[in-house]
Each structure stands twice: as structure tokens, then as C-alpha cells.
Amino acid sequence: MTSFRKWYPNLAVVAHVQVGQDEGVVVQREVTSKGKLPGEHGDRVRGPHFRGGRKVQCSFQGREYDDPARRQRPRGSPGPEHLVHFEDNIVDVSVNNIRSQDGSWQRRFDPYSWANQRGDWRFDRERRGAGDYAGGGRTKDSWYKMTIPYGKKYNKKWLLTALQNKCSVPFKPVHYQTEGHKAQFYLEDAFTAHALVRASRQITDSEGYKVLVLMNPCPPPSILNTELKPQDTAWLKQCMAKRFDSSQRTLDLNQLRSDPDLVSQNVCPILSRKIFMDAVVKIIEENIPELVHLNLSNNKLYQLDSLADLITSAPHLKALNLSHNQLKTEKVLDRLKGLKLVDLWLEHNPLCDQFKDQPSYISAVRERFPQLVKLDGYDLPLPIVFDVVATSTIPPCKGSYFGSEEIMFLILHFLQQYFSVYDSGDRQPLLNAYHDGATFSLSQPSSQSLSRCLLREYHKDSRNLKHLKDPSTRFRLLKHTRLNVVALLNKLPKTQHDIASFNIDVNTHTSMLLSFTVSGVFKEVEGAFQDGVRAFSRVFIAVPAGNSGLCIVNDQLFVRIATMEEICSAFATPAPTPSSSLVPALSTPKQEMLSTFSLKSGMNLEWSQKCLQDNNWDFNIAAQIFTQLKAEGKIPDVAFIKCLKNACC
Amino acid sequence: DSTGKGLLDFRSHVDASCRYSEEFTNIYYDCMDKKRRTLTRLYLDKATLVWNGNAVSGQAALGEFFESLPSSEFSVQTLDCQPVHELATQGQTTLLVVTAGQVKFDGHKQRYFNQNFLLTAQASPTSDQPVWKIASDCFRFQDWSS
Numbered sequence: 195m196t197s198f199r200k201w202y203p204n205l206a207v208v209a210h211v212q213v214g215q216d217e218g219v220v221v222q223r224e225v226t227s228k229g230k231l232p233g234e235h236g237d238r239v240r241g242p243h244f245r246g247g248r249k250v251q252c253s254f255q256g257r258e259y260d261d262p263a264r265r266q267r268p269r270g271s272p273g274p275e276h277l278v279h280f281e282d283n284i285v286d287v288s289v290n291n292i293r294s295q296d297g298s299w300q301r302r303f304d305p306y307s308w309a310n311q312r313g314d315w316r317f318d319r320e321r322r323g324a325g326d327y328a329g330g331g332r333t334k335d336s337w338y339k340m341t342i343p344y345g346k347k348y349n350k351k352w353l354l355t356a357l358q359n360k361c362s363v364p365f366k367p368v369h370y371q372t373e374g375h376k377a378q379f380y381l382e383d384a385f386t387a388h389a390l391v392r393a394s395r396q397i398t399d400s401e402g403y404k405v406l407v408l409m410n411p412c413p414p415p416s417i418l419n420t421e422l423k424p425q426d427t428a429w430l431k432q433c434m435a436k437r438f439d440s441s442q443r444t445l446d447l448n449q450l451r452s453d454p455d456l457v458s459q460n461v462c463p464i465l466s467r468k469i470f471m472d473a474v475v476k477i478i479e480e481n482i483p484e485l486v487h488l489n490l491s492n493n494k495l496y497q498l499d500s501l502a503d504l505i506t507s508a509p510h511l512k513a514l515n516l517s518h519n520q521l522k523t524e525k526v527l528d529r530l531k532g533l534k535l536v537d538l539w540l541e542h543n544p545l546c547d548q549f550k551d552q553p554s555y556i557s558a559v560r561e562r563f564p565q566l567v568k569l570d571g572y573d574l575p576l577p578i579v580f581d582v583v584a585t586s587t588i589p590p591c592k593g594s595y596f597g598s599e600e601i602m603f604l605i606l607h608f609l610q611q612y613f614s615v616y617d618s619g620d621r622q623p624l625l626n627a628y629h630d631g632a633t634f635s636l637s638q639p640s641s642q643s644l645s646r647c648l649l650r651e652y653h654k655d656s657r658n659l660k661h662l663k664d665p666s667t668r669f670r671l672l673k674h675t676r677l678n679v680v681a682l683l684n685k686l687p688k689t690q691h692d693i694a695s696f697n698i699d700v701n702t703h704t705s706m707l708l709s710f711t712v713s714g715v716f717k718e719v720e721g722a723f724q725d726g727v728r729a730f731s732r733v734f735i736a737v738p739a740g741n742s743g744l745c746i747v748n749d750q751l752f753v754r755i756a757t758m759e760e761i762c763s764a765f766a767t768p769a770p771t772p773s774s775s776l777v778p779a780l781s782t783p784k785q786e787m788l789s790t791f792s793l794k795s796g797m798n799l800e801w802s803q804k805c806l807q808d809n810n811w812d813f814n815i816a817a818q819i820f821t822q823l824k825a826e827g828k829i830p831d832v833a834f835i836k837c838l839k840n841a842c843c
Numbered sequence: 844d845s846t847g848k849g850l851l852d853f854r855s856h857v858d859a860s861c862r863y864s865e866e867f868t869n870i871y872y873d874c875m876d877k878k879r880r881t882l883t884r885l886y887l888d889k890a891t892l893v894w895n896g897n898a899v900s901g902q903a904a905l906g907e908f909f910e911s912l913p914s915s916e917f918s919v920q921t922l923d924c925q926p927v928h929e930l931a932t933q934g935q936t937t938l939l940v941v942t943a944g945q946v947k948f949d950g951h952k953q954r955y956f957n958q959n960f961l962l963t964a965q966a967s968p969t970s971d972q973p974v975w976k977i978a979s980d981c982f983r984f985q986d987w988s989s
Binding site: 587588589590591592593594595597629631632633635636637638639640657658659660665668669672674697699700701702706707709711713729731733735736737747748750752754757759760 | 853854857858861864865891892893894895896897908911912919920921922923924925926927928930931932933939941943948950951957959961978979980981983984985986987988
């Protein structure tokens with residue numbers, strides 16, 4: 195800061211060092227001419243405002259450092275970090291915004307390590323301690339906040355590893371987070387912090403910039419102490435209740451700090467501190483979510499991060515008073531974007547002075563709150579809106595799509611038979627359902643630990659090309675030829691499918707190809723996960739096979755755990771008998787013929803009906819045909835498998 | 844008869860299928876999310892789509908349908924594919940591509956989905972190389988009834 199001295203030799207500067215919020219150091223310097231020092235005030239001295247929004251860049255010529263920002267910007271053009279705001283005879287510079295070499299700048303204000311470098315500065319030690327702290331004894335700056343400017347762009351793991359490599363002492367970063375372009379974290383131990391700072395500019399990133407490490411003494415980060423003591427919360431709540439007008443749904447927290455009730459209980463609700471503001475917002479959320487008006491004036495607020503939660507917890511909030519606070523730039527308002535404010539007070543905040551004129555001020559505020567009609571008590575002209583067509587909606591979801599009734603019967607018939615065998619305990623007969631050159635593969639959702647556990651029987655045969663890259667494994671997991679297909683199917687866990695739950699989509703139907711997707715649920719019937727409900731989506735591609743059947747050429751199965759809704763609705767109704775669910779109702783004489791035929795032939799109702807139908811419901815002819823085919827071995831085993839679910843088969 | 848082709852042929856067919864399916868999924872979902880208007884180019888003229896039980900067929904209808912869907916953000920987490928047996932396709936090279944993952948349509952909650960495509964190789968009017976086209980597309984939310 196010696197450059198100030200160079201420019202203004204007749205000025206004396208008094209530095210007030212305050213510990214702002216929970217971390218970092220804010221330095222306020224009062225500059226007066228003729229070497230006179232201002233008297234002690236409870237607050238900063240504010241002279242007449244220098245409106246017009248002039249911004250002057252401070253060039254730190256004495257400080258050469260590898261600043262990526264500097265490299266990109268030509269000298270003379272102001273960047274946000276270098277803005278110094280002149281307000282007549284007061285210079286206010288926030289130390290946190292000044293990047294310096296090796297953090298030595300910040301170190302100056304560590305009372306424990308800096309004794310002799312005062313120079314022209316008066317370090318007002320009385321500013322520290324008592325006054326601004328509340329609750330659990332956090333009066334010492336015993337921690338260190340480490341900041342990596344522009345660290346946000348780095349991969350966290352890379353950055354921490356690189357730093358550790360250059361740091362002689364192992365360190366454990368606490369509460370790593372990014373804020374704006376910076377990455378930051380906390381260290382408890384002074385020795386470690388100092389060692390880490392020495393790694394500054396020792397690392398070069400992939401773009402060629404040097405990584406800076408800055409250090410700032412600070413109180414223990416609030417992450418360790420995220421909540422108020424219960425009794426403080428209770429007092430705060432009581433106080434807020436008193437200040438809440440339920441008829442108007444107004445909460446007045448103006449100058450909360452000096453509320454006599456709280457003061458008498460030794461609660462110092464400094465709303466500019468995250469811990470208090472968070473508590474207030476939580477109390478609002480839990481007790482008065484119907485809040486419409488909120489007054490937060492005169493609370494020394496300089497950021498609105500905690501208030502962002504109000505967007506969801508107080509959805510009816512329409513009026514907000516933030517006047518007489520310390521909000522410095524319009525950017526703080528971005529945090530509240532989403533609040534449907536109609537009435538806002540912002541006057542007497544430093545940010546107001548940053549605008550050239552009234553219209554730009556209004557415009558900037560309206561950008562965040564387009565529905566605003568009152569600002570600082572003045573009515574604003576109503577905004578003009580666009581009648582934009584609302585975003586399109588998704589078409590309603592429907593059940594099975596077959597395309598035609600004929601296909602529907604064909605597929606249902608097929609699936610009935612298929613899953614009878616599939617659920618029977620021996621899947622070997624399925625050989626008859628597959629073509630010689632058929633292929634089968636299965637997959638399951640990736641990387642969800644619960645599904646990995648519950649679906650572990652499927653895991654080793656699971657083929658997910660997203661994760662599986664080795665061509666040999668990819669090939670091996672695709673089962674080719676029906677022998678291999680059925681061999682795998684036989685190894686998969688035994689199941690019971692809920693055919694009633696099936697949803698079938700037919701996507702292609704040509705003379706040679708029928709492709710359909712079946713989705714539904716099944717239960718595991720034995721093993722570690724007995725009765726576990728699973729959901730599946732299975733694609734079948736089939737070619738026509740003799741006697742109006744299907745022959746599978748491709749089969750792909752996707753298995754996942756069922757959702758709660760699926761589990762609840764699964765197996766809810768008893769499975770219907772095959773004949774009643776799939777085939778149009780038969781007349782009574784036909785039904786009798788059917789049961790007799792089934793009894794005599796030993797075939798299930800399904801196949802019995804088919805035989806009868808094919809022979810025009812002539813019992814004798816059907817019986818002859820049956821006997822003949824049976825003798826020739828032309829009747830598949832499937833025909834004799836009775837449905838397990840229903841005893842009357 | 845596929846066994847006549849030899850195992851080596853089948854193997855290289857499978858390898859190629861895997862690569863094609865990966866490339867296809869990248870292109871398709873990128874198009875779906877970012878260049879929705881060009882999506883129908885990936886479909887055959889007479890392609891069919893069954894979308895949560897809604898059947899859509901032909902370029903014009905497909906175009907209208909995709910236009911009507913809100914903007915999307917797809918995340919494909921599972922991918923599998925199989926070459927389709929030539930018996931079903933009468934010699935036309937066809938691929939079955941099966942995907943699963945999550946999708947967020949603008950204005951709606953994020954959902955899990957299952958999708959499968961039949962891709963078929965077509966001669967291109969503009970180049971020597973054949974082009975993959977979607978012959979059919981079947982899409983469903985996993986929890987479609989909720």
C-alpha cells in the first residue's frame with residue numbers, strides 16, 4: 195500500500211481492521227488530509243457522497259506477480275479486483291479483493307506474527323474481540339483460510355494433490371469450496387498453513403499460469419459450528435414472533451441487533467453472519483412460510499447468500515426491505531433471483547451509488563425482479579411483457595401398443611407360453627422358442643450400488659457397452675446360438691412373472707419380422723432375494739414360425755430393481771386364467787368341450803383350445819389329429835405345461 | 844444360414860456393431876438435445892416410433908412430434924446392441940440398439956427411460972458409403988404410469 199503514500203503525501207491513514215462474517219479480514223482505511231486523525235466512532239465516518247460513480251484503478255506497481263487476470267487485461271483497464279471507490283476523503287478497500295504475493299499482505303494483519311512492520315499504519319486492536327462475536331467463544335483467529343485465486347477452474351483432486359506435492363507438511367483441507375473464481379479451504383494449524391503458502395507459485399497449471407496460494411487468519415469456519423445454541427434459537431424465535439404481524443404477514447427485523455429482549459438475554463443476532471441469518475430463515479421456513487413482507491433494514495448486511503433459501507421457503511414473499519445495509523454491488527441481488535418481489539427497498543446501500551442515474555439503477559434491479567412495481571417507495575412504470583407460448587408438454591403416456599388385434603393375440607399367446615416355461619423352474623424347453631442362430635444379451639443399470647447388490651446374480655453376464663470396452667468380453671457376453679442362449683437363461687435366477695403387469699409395444703411388423711418390447715415385473719422365487727420384485731424391459735425380435743407361432747432371433751433383456759409403486763401394484767390381482775384373459779370368451783358348450791379335451795389330451799387349456807380351433811371345434815377330428823401328432827412327436831413339451839399360477843389349468 | 848458365414852465373420856460383425864451403436868447413440872442423443880429440428884434426418888421415411896404408447900409414423904408426423912416435445916437433456920447410462928439375424932431382415936444389415944438412462948424434459952421432473960432402435964443400413968444417394976437409418980424406435984419412461 196505504499197503507493198497510496200506516493201500519491202498522497204499529506205494524508206494520514208487509519209486502518210480499522212474488522213473481522214467480517216466468519217472468515218477473512220476486512221480493512222477499512224480512513225484517509226484524511228493534513229495528517230489529522232478522525233475521532234473514534236462506533237462506525238465508519240461517511241463524508242458526503244461522491245456520486246457519479248467514478249472508479250479509479252489502483253496500480254500496484256511495486257507488486258509483481260503472475261496474475262492470469264493481469265495477463266489478459268491490458269494495463270489501465272479496470273478489473274473488478276482493482277476497483278477502489280473514492281468517497282470524497284474516504285478510501286475503502288476490501289483486503290480480500292487484493293491479491294498479493296504469497297499472502298504476505300494478509301499476514302500483516304495477523305497480530306501474532308507481525309510486530310514491527312506497522313510503518314504508518316495504526317492497527318486498532320480494540321476493534322477486535324468482544325463486540326462482534328456472539329455465541330460460543332470464537333474470539334480468536336485460530337484458523338487459516340487458504341485461497342487459490344482462479345482455483346474454481348481446477349479439478350479439486352488435481353489441485354490438492356499438486357499442492358500437497360509442493361507442501362512439506364501433510365495438510366487436510368476443511369470445507370473445500372469455490373466462491374466466484376476462487377477455490378478455498380480452511381486449515382487449523384498455523385505451521386501447516388504457513389508451509390502451504392510456500393507452495394504458492396510453485397505449481398504451473400495446464401494453461402501456463404502459476405497457481406497462487408493466499409493465507410488469511412480467520413476464526414474457526416462456521417461449517418464447524420453451523421447452528422446456534424438451542425436457547426439462542428429459542429430466544430430468537432420468540433423475538434421474531436413478537437415482531438411478526440400475522441394480519442399483514444409482515445416480519446420486521448429492522449435493527450435486530452438492538453432488540454431489547456435479545457440484548458437482555460445476551461443474544462447478539464448479527465444478521466450479517468451466516469449462522470444468524472440461516473437461523474432466521476429456518477425459523478421463517480418452519481413457522482411463517484406464509485410471509486409476505488420482510489424488513490431487514492439496518493442490519494449491516496453485505497451479502498444475501500442465506501436469504502436465497504427464502505425463494506423456496508417463503509414463496510409468498512412479495513415485499514423486502516434491505517435499506518440501510520452494506521450491500522456493495524448489484525450482484526448480491528442475483529442470489530435472490532427467483533423471489534417474486536413486487537416491492538423492494540434498497541436505498542442507503544453502497545450499491546445505490548454505483549449507478550450513473552436513476553434509470554440504470556431501476557433497470558438493474560428490475561433485471562433481477564421483473565415483476566417489481568415499487569422501488570424505494572417509488573412507483574415504477576409497469577413492465578411490458580411478452581406473451582410467449584408456454585413450453586410444450588409431454589404427450590400423455592399410454593399403455594400397450596399393438597398396432598392390430600391380430601398381432602396382439604399372436605404376441606399374448608406367445609408370451610403366455612414363453613413365460614410359463616420361463617417361470618417353471620426349467621428353461622430348457624425354451625430351446626423350441628429360439629432360432630438356431632439366435633442371440634441374447636442382458637444389461638442392468640450401471641453404478642447404482644443398491645442395484646448392484648440386489649442384481650448381483652445378473653451382474654457377471656451384464657453387457658453394458660458404456661462401461662465395457664474390451665472387444666473380447668463384449669463378444670463373449672453376447673450369447674449366440676440357441677444352445678448358448680438357453681444355457682445362460684437357465685443359469686439366471688428363478689422367477690415368477692406378473693403377466694398382468696406386462697406392457698407391450700410393437701415397434702415393427704413386416705412379413706418376416708416382428709419386433710416388440712415387453713416391460714413388466716417379476717419376483718425372485720428363491721435364493722437370497724426371495725420375493726424381491728424386479729422390473730424388466732425386454733426386446734424380442736421374432737420371425738414367423740409354423741402353426742402361427744413365433745421364433746425368436748434376437749432377445750435383449752434389461753433388469754432393474756422395481757420402484758415402490760411397481761412393487762405395490764405388482765401381483766395385486768390374481769393372475770387370470772390364460773383362456774379368460776387372452777382369448778375372447780367362449781360359449782359354454784365350447785368351454786365344456788375345452789376342459790374335456792384338455793383333460794383327455796393332457797395338454798393345457800391354451801394348446802387344447804388351439805387344437806380345437808384349428809379343427810373347427812370338432813372334438814373327434816381334433817382328437818385324431820392330436821393323437822397323430824403326438825405319435826409323430828410333433829407336439830412341443832410346452833403344450834403340456836400347466837400354468838403354475840392357476841390350479842384349474 | 845448364419846453358421847455358414849463362419850465364426851470370424853460373426854465376430855467382426857459383432858465388433859463393428861458395438862462401435863456403430865456407440866457412435867449412433869452419441870449422435871442421436873446429441874441431436875435430440877441440441878439440434879432437435881434435424882433429428883428426423885436420422886429416420887427412414889417410413890420409420891415408426893412408439894413413444895410411451897403413442898404411435899408416430901412417417902417423416903412428417905415424426906417431425907411434428909419431436910417439435911412438440913420440450914427441450915431435453917438425456918443421459919445414457921446403459922447401452923447394448925445386437926446384430927439382427929438376417930432371416931428377419933431379408934439380408935438387409937440391421938442393428939438392434941438398446942439404451943437406458945435418465946432424461947429431463949424442460950418443465951418436467953427427471954425420469955428414467957428405456958429405449959431401443961432398429962437401425963438399418965441404406966444406400967445413400969449422395970455417397971458411396973451406406974448410411975444408418977432408424978427403421979423403428981421404441982421409447983418408454985420406466986415409471987410411465989406415475
